[in-house]
Amino acid sequence: MGTKLNKGDTSNGVSVLSIVGMGGMGKTTLAQLVYNDATINQSFDLKAWVCVSDNFDAIAITKAILQSITSESCDYSNLDLLQVKLKEKLSGKRFLLVLDDIWNENYNDWTILRSPFGAGTAIIVTTRLQIVSSIVDPLKAFHLDKLSDDDCLSIFTQHALKAINFDGHPHFKEIGEKIIRRCNGLPLAAKAIGSLLRTVKYHREWERIYESEI
Incomplete structure (x- = not known):
């Protein structure tokens, strides 16, 4: 991924990757690994992370980017002025931007938001929607699939038992494997339920969690 971030260009020299x-499924976790990678950091002068969610507000997003790269508060509320300021700050700089959890399916909104960015900018977009990936026109799209039960087991036991499997805790093996199957291949579910059981020492409590609506 690092090579593509450095060398892959789309329109106006902006590299876009979508997850x-x-x-x-781990989209944000994967983006965080890239964002914090030492090799990636050496390739960029500036970087910013913005959690977008379902509120795709170009003014708010642009303002958040500016505040992130300048570490200063920003009182501007005019999008044109904000974009001029952002373009000035990015001039001659290599910039990494993560836009986490985009839902907006409007191509025009995306076009407006990305207008200040030019050569040297790499954007990582995370989204649940394939149509969003198509709209941002990525150089590369990474599609995350569900994990196998074995991978879910590894995540679950690390958080629940501080172990890589049930070998040291055979009395939890059967109920633990049932819980893992209910995680349905989602790493976040395996981590969350494993963390919930971290201090639970009784088999009956594991059964109660398994039978619950969690």
């Missing part, structure tokens, strides 16, 4: 998958 696509259902909720709980």
Whole structure:
């Protein structure tokens, strides 16, 4: 991914990568690994992370980017002025931007938001929607699939038992494997339920969690 971030250009010299998958699949976690990677950081002068969610507000997003790269508060409320300021700050700089959890399917909104960015900018978009990935026209789209039960087991036991499997805790093996199957291949579910059981020492409590609506 680092090579593509450095060398892959789309329109106006902007590189766009999208990470696509259902909720709980690990899109944000993967983006964080890239964002914090030492090699990636050496390739960029500036970087910013914006959680977009379902409120795709170009003014708010642009303002958040500006505040992130300048570490200063920004009182402007005019989009044109904000974009001029952002373009000035990015001039001659290599810039990494993560737009996390985009839902907006409007191509015009995307076009407006990305207008200040030019050569040297790489954008990572995470989204649950394939149509969003198509709209941002990525150089590369990474589609995250569900994990195998074995991979879910590894995540679950690390959080629940501080172990890689049930070998040291055979009395939890049967109920634990049932819980893992209910995680349905979602790493976030395996982590969340494993963390919930971290201090639970009784088999009956594991059964109660398994039988619950969680």
